[in-house]
Amino acid sequence: MSNTNPGTNPGRRIDLDALSFRIVMTAIALAALVLLVAPTVVVIWVSFTSGYSLKFPPPGYSLRWYAELWNAWQLQFAMMNSLKVAAWATGLSILLGVAASLGIARSPTLTAKVLDSLFLSPLVLPALAFGLSSLMFFSMVGVPVSPLTLVIGHTVVSVPFVVRNTVASLAQMNPSLLEASSSLGAGRWYGFRRITLPLIRPGVMAGGFIAFMASFDNVPVSLFLRDAATDMLPIRMWQDLEGRLDVTVAALSGILIVLTIALMLVMERVAGLSKRLT
Amino acid sequence: MAATLRDVTTYDLKLAAPLAAGFVLFFVTPLAILLALSFQTDPQGGHYGLTQYVNFLGDRFSLGVLGSTLWLGVKVTALTLLLGYPVAWLHQRSPGWARGLIMLLVLLPLLTSVVVRTFAWVVILGRQGIVNATLAWLGLIDTPLKLLYTDGGVVVALAQVQMPLMVLPIVTALGRIDPNFADASSVLGAGHWRTFRKVILPLSLPGIVAGCLLTYAAAITAFITQSLIGGGQMLFMPMYIYQQASTLQNWPFAAAISIVFLVSVLVVVSIFNALGRLSRGYANA
Numbered sequence: 001m002s003n004t005n006p007g008t009n010p011g012r013r014i015d016l017d018a019l020s021f022r023i024v025m026t027a028i029a030l031a032a033l034v035l036l037v038a039p040t041v042v043v044i045w046v047s048f049t050s051g052y053s054l055k056f057p058p059p060g061y062s063l064r065w066y067a068e069l070w071n072a073w074q075l076q077f078a079m080m081n082s083l084k085v086a087a088w089a090t091g092l093s094i095l096l097g098v099a100a101s102l103g104i105a106r107s108p109t110l111t112a113k114v115l116d117s118l119f120l121s122p123l124v125l126p127a128l129a130f131g132l133s134s135l136m137f138f139s140m141v142g143v144p145v146s147p148l149t150l151v152i153g154h155t156v157v158s159v160p161f162v163v164r165n166t167v168a169s170l171a172q173m174n175p176s177l178l179e180a181s182s183s184l185g186a187g188r189w190y191g192f193r194r195i196t197l198p199l200i201r202p203g204v205m206a207g208g209f210i211a212f213m214a215s216f217d218n219v220p221v222s223l224f225l226r227d228a229a230t231d232m233l234p235i236r237m238w239q240d241l242e243g244r245l246d247v248t249v250a251a252l253s254g255i256l257i258v259l260t261i262a263l264m265l266v267m268e269r270v271a272g273l274s275k276r277l278t
Numbered sequence: 279m280a281a282t283l284r285d286v287t288t289y290d291l292k293l294a295a296p297l298a299a300g301f302v303l304f305f306v307t308p309l310a311i312l313l314a315l316s317f318q319t320d321p322q323g324g325h326y327g328l329t330q331y332v333n334f335l336g337d338r339f340s341l342g343v344l345g346s347t348l349w350l351g352v353k354v355t356a357l358t359l360l361l362g363y364p365v366a367w368l369h370q371r372s373p374g375w376a377r378g379l380i381m382l383l384v385l386l387p388l389l390t391s392v393v394v395r396t397f398a399w400v401v402i403l404g405r406q407g408i409v410n411a412t413l414a415w416l417g418l419i420d421t422p423l424k425l426l427y428t429d430g431g432v433v434v435a436l437a438q439v440q441m442p443l444m445v446l447p448i449v450t451a452l453g454r455i456d457p458n459f460a461d462a463s464s465v466l467g468a469g470h471w472r473t474f475r476k477v478i479l480p481l482s483l484p485g486i487v488a489g490c491l492l493t494y495a496a497a498i499t500a501f502i503t504q505s506l507i508g509g510g511q512m513l514f515m516p517m518y519i520y521q522q523a524s525t526l527q528n529w530p531f532a533a534a535i536s537i538v539f540l541v542s543v544l545v546v547v548s549i550f551n552a553l554g555r556l557s558r559g560y561a562n563a
């Protein structure tokens with residue numbers, strides 16, 4: 001997009017106009033980008049404090065709170081639970097979500113359209129209302145809350161991300177590739193393994209990654225569906241923060257941020273993450 | 279032969295059956311139970327009626343919570359649009375490396391844990407936080423300002439948390455605009471502001487509407503950010519539901535509030551979807 005138009009520029013008035021437009025837009029954009037990044041930078045910064053509080057600026061710097069994490073068994077326990085539930089929910093989401101996407105993506109039927117909306121609807125419904133309704137459901141049928149109910153609830157709120165990305169990948173796939181492979185004698189399973197799967201793999205991976213993060217970060221569903229013994233990381237951190245501003249939480253946040261950035265960069269490489277989110 | 283050739287490009291709809299069955303059992307049924315329970319007149323069960331809804335709609339406090347939640351969404355969406363649109367615009371006209379960097383900065387909050395992001399705002403807005411420390415250092419204030427547990431604090435924190443949801447659809451919409459339109463507009467003598475107002479902004483409306491829908495829905499349901507930054511004094515719908523269900527164990531009333539909230543969200547979503555259709559028609563005209 002060319003922003004200057006030499007030859008069509010009649011004079012100073014347009015220059016001022018162009019200048020003011022660019023200055024205003026760029027200034028707001030830069031301010032917004034600072035606002036976007038500030039919290040991340042601040043968390044990492046204060047996590048290196050040597051003091052006992054999250055006072056800003058820190059009185060000195062040290063790694064003591066990161067060392068403290070080795071003894072923070074409550075946080076470690078909650079983290080393991082969250083990782084396990086997220087892994088299960090992501091695995092189930094990919095298994096069920098990819099199969100469902102294959103079924104509905106190229107089908108012109110009304111059923112397929114209805115199912116598509118149904119599978120995506122957890123994205124807009126308030127998760128807290130869903131969590132509460134699930135608890136009512138499980139207590140009504142007499143199933144006590146457990147890691148199993150947690151995995152089920154998390155799968156419902158994670159699977160839309162897999163479906164959305166897989167359906168999008170399938171819609172972009174050129175169907176004549178499958179026709180060609182079939183006319184050359186390839187069976188359906190072979191065609192799926194050698195053509196469909198490689199073409200949709202980046203979409204499935206991006207969807208699975210977002211599903212994993214959504215589950216790992218979920219509070220509203222976990223609040224209702226976990227049992228007393230299953231402490232989940234975001235809830236543990238939230239409760240720690242409500243009580244007192246704990247610097248150990250800052251150190252853990254620092255680690256989570258670094259891990260997230262690393263995973264994001266890997267996913268960008270192998271699955272073109274940013275293209276799939278726009 | 280032609281029939282079998284067309285056949286290989288589609289997969290059997292039955293592949294969707296396991297997920298569909300799971301959704302009916304673990305998503306549709308619970309919501310139906312929620313609806314049914316909201317008509318129970320008292321927590322012990324038995325009688326059915328509209329008591330819970332009458333209680334909600336006749337209660338000034340409850341209506342206030344609903345109103346402030348919906349209004350909070352409006353404020354957050356407006357601020358997010360004001361800040362997010364220029365980011366998408368800057369992304370669109372930047373060279374390749376800067377595009378990648380902007381995209382990374384936009385995506386980072388989307389994938390960072392909500393608790394971590396919110397926690398950062400507690401550190402920034404707190405009495406000993408970055409804003410107060412800076413203002414005191416500049417000599418502008420003597421006593422720390424109260425920023426945490428205020429309406430403005432909640433709006434700014436939510437705007438940051440939800441900004442990616444606004445920026446990404448607008449980036450897509452801006453990318454679809456034929457650059458020749460802007461060139462044509464300026465050749466015809468329109469300045470940058472006028473071209474933006476008359477050409478770029480209308481053509482990017484589908485992205486704006488999509489972004490507003492996502493931001494609004496996320497802002498009013500953002501339980502963690504609302505409760506940590508808002509503190510105890512400010513009550514919004516998600517926390518209200520949680521209090522009634524968990525602390526007070528009043529399931530029928532909690533169910534009724536949930537249904538009212540669900541319906542409000544669905545109404546807003548439908549309005550935005552209708553606007554989206556209008557705007558797409560406008561953008562394609």
